[in-house]
Amino acid sequence: MVDLLAAPFVACLILTGIHCYLGIHVVMREVIFVDLALAQIAALGAAAGTLLGFDPHSHGAYVFALAFTIAGAAVFSVGRFRDRRVPQEAVIGIVYAVSSAFAILLLSKIAIGREEIEHMLVGRLLFIGWPEVAGTAVIYAVVAVVHVLLRRKFFAISESPEAAWRGGLDVRFWDFVFYATFGVVVTSSVQMAGVLLVFSFLVVPAVCAMMFCSRVAQRLIVGWAFGVLASTVGLLASAAWDLPTGASVVATFGVVFAACAGVYGLRELLRARSPAT
Amino acid sequence: MICLYACNPRPYPRRRPVAAAVALLACSIPAAAPVLAQMNVVATTPNLADIVKQIGGDLVSVQSVMRGPEDIHNVSPRPSHMMKLKKAQLFVHSGLDTELWAPLLVKGARNPKLLYGRPGNVDVSRGIILKEVPTRGGLTRALGDIHAYGNVHYTLDPLNGVTIARSITDAFKDADPANADAYEARCRAYSTRLRDLSAELIGNMKPYAGTPVVTYHRSWPYFLDRFGLECVGEVEPKPGIAPGPQHLQECIERMNSQGARVVIVETYNNKSNAEFVAARANGKAVVLAMEVNAIPGVDTYEELFRFNLARLLEAFQALGLETSARQGTTPTSGG
Numbered sequence: 224m225v226d227l228l229a230a231p232f233v234a235c236l237i238l239t240g241i242h243c244y245l246g247i248h249v250v251m252r253e254v255i256f257v258d259l260a261l262a263q264i265a266a267l268g269a270a271a272g273t274l275l276g277f278d279p280h281s282h283g284a285y286v287f288a289l290a291f292t293i294a295g296a297a298v299f300s301v302g303r304f305r306d307r308r309v310p311q312e313a314v315i316g317i318v319y320a321v322s323s324a325f326a327i328l329l330l331s332k333i334a335i336g337r338e339e340i341e342h343m344l345v346g347r348l349l350f351i352g353w354p355e356v357a358g359t360a361v362i363y364a365v366v367a368v369v370h371v372l373l374r375r376k377f378f379a380i381s382e383s384p385e386a387a388w389r390g391g392l393d394v395r396f397w398d399f400v401f402y403a404t405f406g407v408v409v410t411s412s413v414q415m416a417g418v419l420l421v422f423s424f425l426v427v428p429a430v431c432a433m434m435f436c437s438r439v440a441q442r443l444i445v446g447w448a449f450g451v452l453a454s455t456v457g458l459l460a461s462a463a464w465d466l467p468t469g470a471s472v473v474a475t476f477g478v479v480f481a482a483c484a485g486v487y488g489l490r491e492l493l494r495a496r497s498p499a500t
Numbered sequence: 501m502i503c504l505y506a507c508n509p510r511p512y513p514r515r516r517p518v519a520a521a522v523a524l525l526a527c528s529i530p531a532a533a534p535v536l537a538q539m540n541v542v543a544t545t546p547n548l549a550d551i552v553k554q555i556g557g558d559l560v561s562v563q564s565v566m567r568g569p570e571d572i573h574n575v576s577p578r579p580s581h582m583m584k585l586k587k588a589q590l591f592v593h594s595g596l597d598t599e600l601w602a603p604l605l606v607k608g609a610r611n612p613k614l615l616y617g618r619p620g621n622v623d624v625s626r627g628i629i630l631k632e633v634p635t636r637g638g639l640t641r642a643l644g645d646i647h648a649y650g651n652v653h654y655t656l657d658p659l660n661g662v663t664i665a666r667s668i669t670d671a672f673k674d675a676d677p678a679n680a681d682a683y684e685a686r687c688r689a690y691s692t693r694l695r696d697l698s699a700e701l702i703g704n705m706k707p708y709a710g711t712p713v714v715t716y717h718r719s720w721p722y723f724l725d726r727f728g729l730e731c732v733g734e735v736e737p738k739p740g741i742a743p744g745p746q747h748l749q750e751c752i753e754r755m756n757s758q759g760a761r762v763v764i765v766e767t768y769n770n771k772s773n774a775e776f777v778a779a780r781a782n783g784k785a786v787v788l789a790m791e792v793n794a795i796p797g798v799d800t801y802e803e804l805f806r807f808n809l810a811r812l813l814e815a816f817q818a819l820g821l822e823t824s825a826r827q828g829t830t831p832t833s834g835g
Contacts, residue, residue: 224745228745331576333569345742349744350773465737
């Protein structure tokens, strides 16, 4: 059993590592669903590759998925209007819906489209092997290096795009770099863990950390701790009760979030009362 | 249509439009017009469509709703299928609770000839001896995609193909009595071919008789029983339900303890997952066709069995699983 869950556990750790960090950006930018939209564009790319004769899980299809994702990143960076007349969330929603529809249309031309869409949603965390974990770790490491080098620009834009514009930063260009690297991560992680689990890794640790900390370094450390906790408990629950692994980790993330929200709410309540007493 | 043939006894009236038109006028029964063309048949699956083609030959034109590689339980019919069904004389399906999407399709087509219970609605499960029929009281949806009547993947035994061919032939003879003899002759020839094929392939599998295998979904009992192989487990704990780690561990342990080294996986299930399991038993995952057209090169129902057996033999040979060799290491496994 340990032998079987070792690779999924390490996969969860590296997923936590990069997604918690990206999640902090995404929550600050209020573009929560951008990962769903990028995952959907990646799926559309894979579908286009499949239609052109590549095996759905081959390198050829992966190249298509990446190319589409980078095109999507371009759309998101152009779709940010400085005067916020159209919120970016709207553009993301439109991209999500339209690329889903196109994926369905393309996959209707091949017989196993429906199964492919389902596989993408659920992922295959339990069936992850070491070579996959290693390959993903390399891709994440490259993205992480890019983000460490460009951290000032990315955080300046995430904290206040308006200030960044005024400071003379080319927000559109750096947004493109941000979404392109983000898309590379999502394309790889969705193949491994599925859309639901990737969304949880991205948002839950980041949101939990943001309830309690305000500095980036603190948020990262606390978020990672929550991510590791939820992954460990989720995998153990899956092992103990023989449950599908990905779904039990997502459910555990839900419990962790509820607990954090409870503690946070209680603290706020006490804080509101304390001046009166 | 009898009238038509009295006027024009040639076997394929559609090739002689003028003569046929004269015959029609002479008989002055416009209702007989459809007989001039081929009989339109819609089959749910490519396996059934191929059997229809073998029996009907030039006399019928057949279309399958399912394309081949997908899951038979989850097919999405398209608008064109409804149009085809509207004009069809016969609807050939697997019956039981196999194609849960079929009743909706029939309802939507609004073709009264094809409604369930009418002669145009051909349920080929009649006469099939089903396996894994649930015992009374023990049946709930909690057991997964379980089937109330038993395992529905019965087309994967070529001798069930003989029974199916008989049902289809009887329906053809009722719908088109003028060509009854032609259908009957083709059915007999085809049944002989299927029996010979079955005997030949059982012979090919002899050196590996009793070889234990694991399957991804519970799709293969008819196939494995026919060719003398033994299923010792499934990757899915219950049909259609994803495994948890305990089940997967048990499955791998059972493979190792019973010497099963091949995981049979359907075209619509995740091959990488099957390979993951097989690798832990030092074996191989083999993708087999459940339907005609599921894999390129599998163009007929007969070809399906040749292809599947060839794939399995290839894997067994590569893994050195000959029964005599295996009996040395695991004397408990029956040959």
